[in-house]
Amino acid sequence: MSSGEPARRLVAEAVGTALLLAAVVGSGIMAERLAGGNVAVALLANTLATAGALVALILAFGPISGAHFNPVVTLALASRNALPWEAVPGYLAVQVAGAVPGVWLAHVMFGLPVLQFSSHARAGFGQLVGEFTATFALLSVIWSCTRHHPHATPYAVAAIIAAGYWFTSSTSFANPAVTMARAFSDTFAGIRPADVPGFIVAQLLGAFAATFLFAWFRRALERVQVD
Secondary structure, eight states, rough: OTTTTTHHHHHHHHHHHHHHHHHHHHHHHHHHTTTTHHHHHHHHHHHHHHHEEEHHHHHHHHHHOOOOOSHHHHHHHHHHHHOOOOHHHHHHHHHHHHHHHHHHHHHHHHHHOOOOOOOOOOOSHHHHHHHHHHHHHHHHHHHHHHOGGGGHHHHHHHHHHHHHHSSSTTTOOOHHHHHHHTTTSTTTTTTOGGGGHHHHHHHHHHHHHHHHHHHHHHHHHHHHHOO
């Protein structure tokens, strides 16, 4: 490994995360402005833009950093020895550090105040269950596709996030860095700061549950193959 490789990975992870947040928040602002008060149309536009950005960004940055853009993905990979634990702090730091400027970039593009806090309430047990489910589904897709369909992983990740925008009550944040950054945007995609801790706990639990389940699946498959 060259001396510059870790730095390149971290820069790629930061830039990719920033662009993802710019896409999520920026498309939310554009969608709300153009939808004429129709929340369903705004959510659909936000969904399509986010899914498209995810595919493109994973394909672009995946060969460099792995394109996690998500602390729970980083932690899950490290827990299965797919990423060295010594790399984890750097990844987590740049994911958060990249996410917030991505939100600010969206604000600048659309002529909004850069510094703001969301007033968009996302509270209640149902929302937390939604975040658990969204993150469980995301990690399930990642674990299965990276093992059995690696070339399809970017498309599968985008698909499950797009679906989660509609089948979960929380609209599928499924990402602590995204959740924290969206607290700094009082726009369509925002989340009230007071609701952030509950979302992050639910995301961690969902990621842990999926990682445990697919580790069990893998051991069972390995026993069958040996027999």
